[in-house]
Amino acid sequence: xxxRKGSGRATITDVAEHAKVGAITVSRMLRDPSKVSDKxxxxxxxxxxxxxxxxxxxxxxxxxxxxxxxxVLIPSLSNIVFADTLRAIHDGVxxxxxxxxxxxxxxxxxxxxxxxxxxxxxRPAALIVAGIDQSEKSxxxxxxxxxxxxxxxxxxxxxxxxxxxxxxxxxxxxMIEHLLAQDFRKIGYLAARMDPRMERRLETYRNKLxxxxxxxxxxxxxxDKSSSVNCGRALMRQLLENAPDTDAVxxxxxxIALGALFECQSQGISVPDQMGLIGFNDFEMMSAAxxxxxxxxxxxxxxxxxxxxxxxxxxxxxxxxxxxxxxxFELIQRDSTTRG
Amino acid sequence: xxxRKGSGRATITDVAEHAKVGAITVSRMLRDPSKVSDKxxxxxxxxxxxxxxxxxxxxxxxxxxxxxxxxVLIPSLSNIVFADTLRAIHDGVxxxxxxxxxxxxxxxxxxxxxxxxxxxxxRPAALIVAGIDQSEKSxxxxxxxxxxxxxxxxxxxxxxxxxxxxxxxxxxxxMIEHLLAQDFRKIGYLAARMDPRMERRLETYRNKLxxxxxxxxxxxxxxDKSSSVNCGRALMRQLLENAPDTDAVxxxxxxIALGALFECQSQGISVPDQMGLIGFNDFEMMSAAxxxxxxxxxxxxxxxxxxxxxxxxxxxxxxxxxxxxxxxFELIQRDSTTRG
DNA sequence: TGACAATATGGTAGCGCTACCATATTGTCA
DNA sequence: TGACAATATGGTAGCGCTACCATATTGTCA
Numbered sequence: 203x204x205x206r207k208g209s210g211r212a213t214i215t216d217v218a219e220h221a222k223v224g225a226i227t228v229s230r231m232l233r234d235p236s237k238v239s240d241k242x243x244x245x246x247x248x249x250x251x252x253x254x255x256x257x258x259x260x261x262x263x264x265x266x267x268x269x270x271x272x273x274v275l276i277p278s279l280s281n282i283v284f285a286d287t288l289r290a291i292h293d294g295v296x297x298x299x300x301x302x303x304x305x306x307x308x309x310x311x312x313x314x315x316x317x318x319x320x321x322x323x324x325r326p327a328a329l330i331v332a333g334i335d336q337s338e339k340s341x342x343x344x345x346x347x348x349x350x351x352x353x354x355x356x357x358x359x360x361x362x363x364x365x366x367x368x369x370x371x372x373x374x375x376x377m378i379e380h381l382l383a384q385d386f387r388k389i390g391y392l393a394a395r396m397d398p399r400m401e402r403r404l405e406t407y408r409n410k411l412x413x414x415x416x417x418x419x420x421x422x423x424x425x426d427k428s429s430s431v432n433c434g435r436a437l438m439r440q441l442l443e444n445a446p447d448t449d450a451v452x453x454x455x456x457x458i459a460l461g462a463l464f465e466c467q468s469q470g471i472s473v474p475d476q477m478g479l480i481g482f483n484d485f486e487m488m489s490a491a492x493x494x495x496x497x498x499x500x501x502x503x504x505x506x507x508x509x510x511x512x513x514x515x516x517x518x519x520x521x522x523x524x525x526x527x528x529x530x531f532e533l534i535q536r537d538s539t540t541r542g
Numbered sequence: 543x544x545x546r547k548g549s550g551r552a553t554i555t556d557v558a559e560h561a562k563v564g565a566i567t568v569s570r571m572l573r574d575p576s577k578v579s580d581k582x583x584x585x586x587x588x589x590x591x592x593x594x595x596x597x598x599x600x601x602x603x604x605x606x607x608x609x610x611x612x613x614v615l616i617p618s619l620s621n622i623v624f625a626d627t628l629r630a631i632h633d634g635v636x637x638x639x640x641x642x643x644x645x646x647x648x649x650x651x652x653x654x655x656x657x658x659x660x661x662x663x664x665r666p667a668a669l670i671v672a673g674i675d676q677s678e679k680s681x682x683x684x685x686x687x688x689x690x691x692x693x694x695x696x697x698x699x700x701x702x703x704x705x706x707x708x709x710x711x712x713x714x715x716x717m718i719e720h721l722l723a724q725d726f727r728k729i730g731y732l733a734a735r736m737d738p739r740m741e742r743r744l745e746t747y748r749n750k751l752x753x754x755x756x757x758x759x760x761x762x763x764x765x766d767k768s769s770s771v772n773c774g775r776a777l778m779r780q781l782l783e784n785a786p787d788t789d790a791v792x793x794x795x796x797x798i799a800l801g802a803l804f805e806c807q808s809q810g811i812s813v814p815d816q817m818g819l820i821g822f823n824d825f826e827m828m829s830a831a832x833x834x835x836x837x838x839x840x841x842x843x844x845x846x847x848x849x850x851x852x853x854x855x856x857x858x859x860x861x862x863x864x865x866x867x868x869x870x871f872e873l874i875q876r877d878s879t880t881r882g
Numbered sequence: 883t884g885a886c887a888a889t890a891t892g893g894t895a896g897c898g899c900t901a902c903c904a905t906a907t908t909g910t911c912a
Numbered sequence: 913t914g915a916c917a918a919t920a921t922g923g924t925a926g927c928g929c930t931a932c933c934a935t936a937t938t939g940t941c942a
Contacts, residue, residue, distance in 0.1 A: 210688070211665075213928055224892040229930060239890065254683075256663035260600035260609060261928035264897050269600060279629040280622060289619040292646045304644055306632045323596035325551075343594075348550070431830035457827075464832040487797075490771035492804040553898055564922040569900060579920065601898035604927050 212253035221249035232257060259301070263325070270298075272513065273321040273329045275305040275314060277397060281429075283483055283502050284332070287354065290506025291330065298514075300327060307332075309397060315340050322347055328513040330506075334358040334365065335398045350516040352509040356399055357526050364516075366508050366527045370399045373498050373531045374406035377452055377480055380496075380533055382414075384541050386450035386478045390421035392437040392462060393454035394429035400454050403482070407452055420444045429454065434461020435468075442469065450478030450539070456485040459495055463538070479538040493537035500531050552593035561589035572597060599641070603665070610639040612853065613661040613669045617649045617737060621769075623795075623823055623842050624672070627694065630846025631670065638854075640667065647672075649737055655680050662687055668853040670846075674698040674705065675738045690856040692849045696739055697866050704856075706848050706867040710739045713838050713871045714746035717792055717820055720836070720873055722754075724881050726790035726818045730761035732777040732802060733794035734769035740794050743822070747792055760784045769794065774801020775808075782809065790818030790879070796825040799835055803878070819878040833877035840871050 214232075218225040223242055231238040231246050238246070249255070263269035274291060276284040291302055303324065305317040314331075318340045321329060328350040334357075336344070344351045344362045351363035356370060381389055391407050393400060404422075411417035423441045427433055434457055441448055442465075453459035459481030466473050473479055473493055481488060484499035508527060515522060554572075558565040563582055571578040571586050578586070589595070603609040614631060616624040631642055643664065645657040654671075658680045661669060668690040674697075676684070684691045684702045691703035696710060721729055731747050733740060744762075751757035763781045767773055774797055781788055782805075793799035799821030806813050813819055813833055821828060824839035848867060855862060 214930095215928080225928095226893080226930075227891060230891085233930090237890080242891085256659055258604075258928055259664055260603050261897090262930070263600050264598075264604055264899085265928075265930040267897065267931090279632060280625045282620060282622075285620045285625055289646070292619060292644075301643065303641065304632075306629070319596060324599055431827040435830050460827065461830050464830050467832040487771040487800065490775050490801050490804050492807040554900095555898080565898095566900075566923080567921060570921085573900090577920080582921085598898055601927090602900070604929085605898075605900040607900090607927065 212255040214255070214257070216253055217246065217249045217255050220253055221245045267325070269325045269327060270300045271303050271324050271326040272300050272510070273303045273305065273324065273326040275307055275317055275321070275329070275331045277307045277309045277332055279304075279306050282485055283355075283500075286502040287506035287509075290503040291510055294507055294510030309395070311335075311337060318343060327517060328352070330354060330509050330513075333398055334361070336362075350513045352513060354505050354509055357528050361525055364509075364512055364522060364525045364527075366505050366512070366529060368500060368529055368531050370402045371406045373482070373500075374403035374452075375410060376531070376533050377403075377482070377498060378407055378410040380535065381450050381452070381478060381480065381539065384450075384474075384478060384539050386539070386541075387416060388418075388421065388445070388447055388449045389416065389478075390423065390441050390445065390448040390451045391454075392434065392441060392451055392458050393424050394433050394437070394458060395426050396424075396454065403454070418445065421448055429457050431457050431461040431464070434458035435465040436461075438462040438465035442471075449476070450474075450480070453479065453481045456481035456483050456488055456495070456497055459497065459538075460487065460491065463491060463493075463495060474538050474541055478541070484532075484534055488534070489536065491538075496536045496539040497534055498531050499534050501529055504529055552595040554595070554597070556593055557586065557589045557595050560593055561585045607665070609665045609667060611641050611643050611664050611666040612850070613643045613645065613664065613666045615645045615647055615654060615657055615661065615669070615671045617647045617672055619644075619646050622825055623695075623840075626842035627846035627849075630843040631850055634847055634850030649735070651675075651677055658683060667857060668692070670694060670849050670853075673738055674701070676702070690853045692852060694845050694849055697868050701865055704852055704862060704865045704867075706845050706852070706869060708840060708869055708871050710742045711746045713822070713840075714743035714792075715750060716871070716873050717743075717822070717838060718747060718750040720875065721790050721792070721818060721820065721879065724790075724814075724818060724879050726879070726881075727756060728758070728761065728785070728787055728789045729756065730763065730781050730785065730788040730791045731794075732774065732781060732791055732798050733764050734773050734777070734798060735766050736764075736794065743794070758785065761788055769797050771797050771801040771804070774798035775805040776801075778802040778805035782811075789816070790814075790820070793819065793821045796821035796823050796828055796835070796837055799837065799878075800827065800831065803831060803833075803835060814878050814881055818881070824872075824874055828874075829876065831878075836876045836879040837874055838871050839874050841869055844869055 214228050215225050218228045228246055231243055235243055278284055295302055305321060307314040307317060315337050322343060330352045332355055334353050341362055353361055353365040354367055356367040357365050393404060408417055423437045451462055453462055459479050462479055463473060466477050471477050479495055481495055481497040484497040488495040488497045512522060554568050555565050558568045567578060568586055571583055575583055618624055635642055645661060647654040647657060655677050662683060670692045672695055674693050681702055693701055693705040694707055696707040697705050733744060748757055763777045791802055793802055799819050802819055803813060806817050811817050819835055821835055821837040824837040828835040828837045852862060
């Protein structure tokens, strides 16, 4: 009786038999049709159609030692920041044989470790990871993986392999400087559950204001809840209770800024006359809001685009000019911080 | 000299040699540690650690004929609707051996066909696809795949296998009825680039208003651009030019509703007194807006959750009670449509 | 026409696992 | 203690491809 049962579907061998050619010729045609004569090509194509043959990527990956997988580890699936980058990565691999495999670390370092190890098991062609705060153990694994690794969103001291992002310290400095230049002085800070990048921005806010004697603990309102527009409203409400004389607010992100705007509107506080508002990321809605909201534009799509581009360069054997790309940021000044 | 070079990493055979056991025993231990004696188990565990062994899922999948992959095909990666469902799917498979593979069809039926065929090539354990409008060819492929298939977001006549969603016709009817009940009569419609679900809602709007003699072409403003808050502002502006006496607007989704609100604010049009606004999906920001925005809550997370749940039931060999699950919807009435 | 290169095609073995079966070891009972 | 079942372990072959090499066919030039 039959030993091992296959998948039941047509294999490359079935196609080869049907077309009366060798299996390797079918394999060759699938990967580079120009290497096969017209006669055999059309015969094979016909056989593929009539047998409804679909190649098995895992068998290919096993035989060639190269999985056509690009792994991506991000901390959240419902944040536009990461969604935009994911979109760019998907766009970038479109038309190539590569598949994108997404891991959601949920802002949990242990889960990140687990997923890095799991993903490396797939022998992916490359790996993209959010941030630069991986554990020592994971960094070791990634360094030894022998594949292109791209850390995204932030640039730091010593990239594992490549990093593409921006300096969140510089961005935060620009935000504070902008508010000061617009004559805001009693500057608060609103933030929900933070990732390392947000933490660096908050720290920079403190470092900027303290020497100017403008730092006041009661103007900083934080929560462990995850970020949302409603959360922004609640934080703003709290801030107005703690320190009603606050004249501007740095928001950890745009959702919170939008919530802060709604809270001001509901309390009849005029933005920007009585309250300046600045967000971070420059989501599309920021320019549509009334009044329009100042934010710091971070090109999240470009980060993904460059990541894929650099991975492909690397896979072709090219050595990158630079292993660190600062994509910068742009402070988009709008009505919410424009006075006088 | 060496024939074929492996990946260079430790394999199950390396672990077996190191631990002085058979390869199959290592395999067994990895899948069910209870099947191996304590003595061997600890020896194998030690060898795995010292060799830094990571199992190769594609070799396992090839040998067992079962890929631990659940494929998901959605039309967009930067829309919260799909992101929420994806999150639920990722949450649902956490702790299982399953991996989620995402395909982005970009609202393109041809791309959907291509991806369905490509994904089936992976021999996934199951497939989740958005909508019920797959091509005849794809439906055929999916029916013959012999794996659980879940169509999500919408319920229709004859599911390929299972479908989980809601009736967009019923939802649209509820929206119109609500506006009529609140004494709105000159009801407009704003929509950006549409998917089949949006189209069904728009058609329902027409079907509802025509018999009441309340349908007026100039109150329907559409665009092919992709949906955004700015797009909502532009559509609202256009509508106010076309038909300034419009007293309420049905928005194809919440982004457009928010944009419409901002446009009204900027023109000094009072919501809801002069203009009623209703969105669709009930994004989190709808309750935070000022005035708060009426919307139709669709439980996108639950759709993903149920999809995974039902797939697991099916993979365990259970036969589902129903192959169609209507998760319903809830019209959340807020200030933007509450008059009198 | 013959020598050789270029092109087209195929056979075999192996990628790293697990299904399937076989065998060794231990436990249980009369 | 012997017969048998239960448990633990291992060997071999095969999943569906492709790397590597070999060979057949065609084209080119003197």
